[in-house]
Amino acid sequence: MAEHVILFTGPMGAGKTTAIQSLSEIEVVRTEANNSERHIVDKATTTVALDYGEILIGADEKVRLYGIPGQQRFNFMWAILKKRAEGMVLLVNSDAPDPIAEMLFFLDEFRELYDRGGVVVGVTRADVKAGPGIADFYDALERTNPDLVIPVFTVDPRDRDQMENVLLALVANIEMRAAFGMASVAGAL
Amino acid sequence: MTTGLHMKPAVVKAAETLLVDMRAATSSLSYAALLTDDGFDVARFPAKTDGARFAGMASSMQALGDAVTHELSIGASEYLIIASGKGHVVQLRVPGQELVLSALFDNDATVGHALAITRTFAQKMAGLLA
Secondary structure, three states: OEEEEEEEEOOOOOOHHHHHHHHOOOOOEOOEEEOOOOOOOOOOEEEOOOEEEEEEEOOOEEEEEEEOOOOHHHHHHHHHHHHHOOEEEEEEEOOOOOHHHHHHHHHHHOHHHHHHOOEEEEEEOOOOOOOOOHHHHHHHHHHHOOOOOOOEEEOOOOOHHHHHHHHHHHHHHHHHHHHHOOOOOHHHO | OOOOHHHOHHHHHHHHHHHHHHHHHOOOEEEEEEEEOOOOEEEEEOOOOOOHHHHHHHHHHHHHHHHHHHHOOOOOOOOEEEEEOOEEEEEEEOOOOOEEEEEEEOOOOOHHHHHHHHHHHHHHHHHHHO
């Protein structure tokens, strides 16, 4: 059975755990603790080590889904988890104070995953508060990383179909690159 | 809105005092830290160290221990031990609190002694916060 390892990154509150729960076909391994920072992000719990889920694509392709803790004090986990990943779903919440800066920060932190397989960006909570539009995210990527081809989607991490589209775009990109030894093509999908 | 225990001066003061007392109780204690479940440093011994990174690591270990006991259906995790050639780390939750006590002992202490000391002081911390 072919396997892929995909890492879900992004800041606290972007929807990483929710996305993995939406996608996973097994009970998700969660490492939640009560959130001491509700004055910063108003959610009851937060991931402190990792999330883990699995999904089958087709009959014989397993995708292992790992989620990072979003806070920088857990960046030792980032180093551990990125070693085993082939690609990244980068989620940023549109209602954060500066979601574009968050996207660029995590892209920089996990840049090697672009080289290894590919990256897709999912903008969440776009319906909660009017934040930057998709064009603004593309503009920022073009300005800072003109050589990278990274698709940006608006997604609801609670919606399995939407998250599956994002995941399939990334997996297809990884497989095409593996097959043809080519640069990222996810943006063309 | 709830404030984290690491931001409550009375909790921090009690934690600092407890760790000093813990060291006084056993000279084999090399390092100890109290941290919140979500990885914030509350207090540490020796005090003049940067506990932020270790607090994050200890909270991740605690949560992974909980995930393993859940996966294997063996109830709640009671303590974690990491043994190495130069000492052992013993870690457990402060009963009834969103706090973890993690302690490094040198090899002069047996694992059993280290666990007993750590348990005793976790219970003392619980008593101070009750």
